[in-house]
Amino acid sequence: MIDVKSNRKIPFLCFVLLTFLSGCAKDRSMNPSPDGEKVKIYIKMPEDLELRSMRVMYRSAVCQRVTYDGDGRPERVDGHNGFEVPLQRREGDLYGANLFVDGGGPCEWRLSNVMFGMTYRDPSRFGENVLVGGGGGVIVVFDHNNPQLSVGRRVAVEGSELKIVKDYYLWLNERYTGGYVKRASLSGCGSGYITYEARQARNVYFEPVFHPEFVVTSVAPKKHAVGDFIKFFYPDGTVESDPEGRPNFKKMQEIRLRAEAKK
Template sequence: MRQKISVGLFVALFSLSGCGQDYSLSPPADSEQVTVTVKVPKELKAETMQVMYRSLTCKRISRGASGQRLESDGHHGLDVQLQRQGSSDLFQVKLPKDGGGACNWHLANVTFGVVYVDPTRFGENVITGGGGGVIVIFDHNNSPRGGADIEVDGDLTIKKDYYPWLKESFLGGYSKRISLVGEGDIYLSYQATQARKVYFEPVLHPDFVVYSAEPKVKKKGNHTTFTYPDGTVVADGKWHPVFLKLQTIRTGRDRDCFDVWRYANCHGRRPQLLPDWLPEPDQAGFGRYLLVDEWGNKLPSYSYRLVGQSGEVFQGRTEPNGRTALLPVSAHPLRKAEFPEQAW
């Protein structure tokens, strides 16, 4: 059973069956809250969140193949709409971790994500596909879509790159779908038993579209053809675009650079100085610049050489927050920014 509710109606709203026992969700007033926030790009929208609560008290009874009695944890699903925060691009929901009631419900997992607001912008009769999904598991059970790929301690922050995938299918009926390609297939799955805050920021790269066309005739040797943003055409038997290929096309970096363990030793990190001048609050007439890599990550302890408007040279290494040393306002805007090779 699954019900659709707004955030403010988490009180005595559902039951597992009509057997006389009270199966309602009744969170205590002092229940801890789990806050899920999604930063939604303008081309996308937040999907309805699927929420599952579980109970060790109220068991679900079923029968096995031989008629034997089988017991499992009781569970109940809810559909919850994330609420926009003012006029911002942040959408949020707060869920009671302790569901209360006679069944002693607890928050088990949530499934949410983003999809295109208007799929027809990619052509007539284009419909929404998959991708851009996230599963967060708060206990030690699997979600309805399986277990977690990644375990985290404490709160969970997810910031991932996504690319549009326009997929054309012929076999079994014609369809054209716009999906999102990310690190995972359709869902990124996390176990975060201690999390009280979950933040998801999908970073969409709308100018890097990958196209695919399935074969019109099913026979050996016929494969789906993928056309990547750089014009490369591949038909190697894969069903899904290669995410790292899209990353390398966009950034010009080697695939190894996207491995978390190898990134620090990846040469040629393509640093860039953001153009915004950041005035120093406590020192009038002075400010700083921010140095980031090609993905927007701040670069600490990175060498720079800046030439100001008057020709004065400023050089040094960025602070832990990626900012340069204090510069006089007369240096802005800069004539030149150079980055000597970083010594690791």
């Protein structure tokens, strides 16, 4: 026997489903005004380093999405639209890109953050199987949202000009657990990405100052053992163990400055 009451619900359910599907098809394209306000990115890249692709994130309060907290409760947050933007060579070792603050379109996209950085260009000079490591990442946030990758140090900056000039050292690290791996990474102040909260910034300049003649190496324990940490071999001949698993940046700075003072 057919349940007439149940059968009457079918058209209503179809209507709800079609409405939901049509909402998913919302135009999320960007359409910035040609004369709109821009953020100008400039990066000065040393010859020993190589630029990574710059990741750009726009967000929208119009085209929101639903996320769930740890208790499974829904929460509406700004929608996102992320993509890679190539950095064009300006002149010599200077690269750059111009980004619209207002991305336009039906979603009214707004520039949220950018991620960029560099890696060591030629790890093979230290061995055929040496891999490219991390380090040297920067995030600049232009709005109230957290970046999609939120690790490392955070710095609040006021004003339209953001100038970032930081020292970096080469870090050769060897690991045995899970299979032998050797990487050529970059060691700077802090770990992971440095995040700058710079909502008014419209000119961003980044200059990594690389010191290739000062190299720190590390060797991880071959087996996990309590109290057995990674050993770091510094260019002045000292050896230290560190539970944090990263080179001592302050020590590298002191070693370099002492060496330069003797010249």
